[in-house]
Amino acid sequence: MNRSYLSPKTEPRPSKIHGLGLFAKTAIAAGEIVAVKGGHILTSETWRALEPTLGSAEIQITDNLFIAPATAAERDGSMVYSNHSCEPNIGIQGQIVFVAMRDISAGEELTHDWATTDDSDYTMDCRCGKPSCRKIITGKDWMKPDLQAKYKGWFCWFIQRKIDAHSMRESR
Numbered sequence: 001m002n003r004s005y006l007s008p009k010t011e012p013r014p015s016k017i018h019g020l021g022l023f024a025k026t027a028i029a030a031g032e033i034v035a036v037k038g039g040h041i042l043t044s045e046t047w048r049a050l051e052p053t054l055g056s057a058e059i060q061i062t063d064n065l066f067i068a069p070a071t072a073a074e075r076d077g078s079m080v081y082s083n084h085s086c087e088p089n090i091g092i093q094g095q096i097v098f099v100a101m102r103d104i105s106a107g108e109e110l111t112h113d114w115a116t117t118d119d120s121d122y123t124m125d126c127r128c129g130k131p132s133c134r135k136i137i138t139g140k141d142w143m144k145p146d147l148q149a150k151y152k153g154w155f156c157w158f159i160q161r162k163i164d165a166h167s168m169r170e171s172r
Helices: 044-054 072-078 146-152 157-171
Strands: 009-016 018-026 033-036 039-041 064-067 091-094 097-100 109-112 124-127 136-138
Touching: 018 033, 018 072, 018 109, 039 044, 044 064, 091 109, 097 109
Parallel strands: none
Antiparallel strands: 009 018, 033 097, 039 064, 091 097, 124 136
16 A cells, blocks of 8 residues: 555666665656655654664654654555755655655656754765765754755755754844
């Protein structure tokens, strides 16, 4: 059962970045919806228990809630397959809707910068290969002022609220 929506203009296939990625089968115009993340709403405690078995398959939607598959059988149908890139071509609008940030050509891998969706304690090597690659990605990259400026309008709701709250504290 598919819990996530993937545009018919996209397809998952092997990625040079990592595992399976989402690719454009045909051209996608800026602003088009390419994916909507689906799954179950899980507490962070529940997701932490499932993640070792299911791997990275979630999107954080609040400090304590994630949308993710609840079983291994649901994993594939819950995936969006968007790998990280330091020069992404899709971004999040709201909490779970991914849209094209610019016109995308057929064959391009659809990627988003995980700084716009993640607020977790992790560090990983980046394999996007882009000229502006940060080399190391963390679950706290959203806190970097340069990324806040670069992705203004492209952060998920709960991270944007954190950025706004921090800005308000700084301005006092």
